[in-house]
Amino acid sequence: MLAERISHQLETLPARSFASLMELYENNYIYLRRLAPTLRDGADYAVSRLERGVDLHMTVLDRHRYTTSISLTHFFATGERREALPDLDVRVYHDARVAEVMTSSDLAAFTPWGRDSAPAIGSLAWRWEVNRFLNRWLRYCLGEGHAVPPVSPA
Secondary structure (H helix, E strand, C coil): CCCHHHHHHHCCCCCCCCHHHHHHHHHHHHHHHHHHHCCCCCCCCECHHHHHHEEEEEEEEEEECCCEEEEEEEEEEECCCCEEEEEEEEECCCCCEEEEEEECCCCCCCCCCCCCCCCCCCCCCHHHHHHHHHHHHHHHHHHHCCCCCCCCCC
């Protein structure tokens, strides 16, 4: 299975190395393209709804010739307000076939590193950890059956 092979590849690379980060970016691209095949030229906003589970919202932040930036989130109802967790901004580089979490992501209420203090934003450790989280989250979403509908832009 593709997920098992990719997971094995990541485990054989040195943890938190630049090489493993690049592998993670490539795998994030693969999973993201499986989740949203029309990402490059699809709708600016789409929702993947499941009968059970939380809806997955994808918003295109910007599109350029070689890149697309998106926001991915689940909205959870807490009383009268909705909280977006996780809420990641992701830049997709179509020509290089990689995807990475952007430093503009709102991670204030969500800490994927599980330590008392987060690594410096933008550092190799920060990039490795948030992109590893994105990788696992995308695998989870795909496993649950999420798929962004192929809707043409209005």
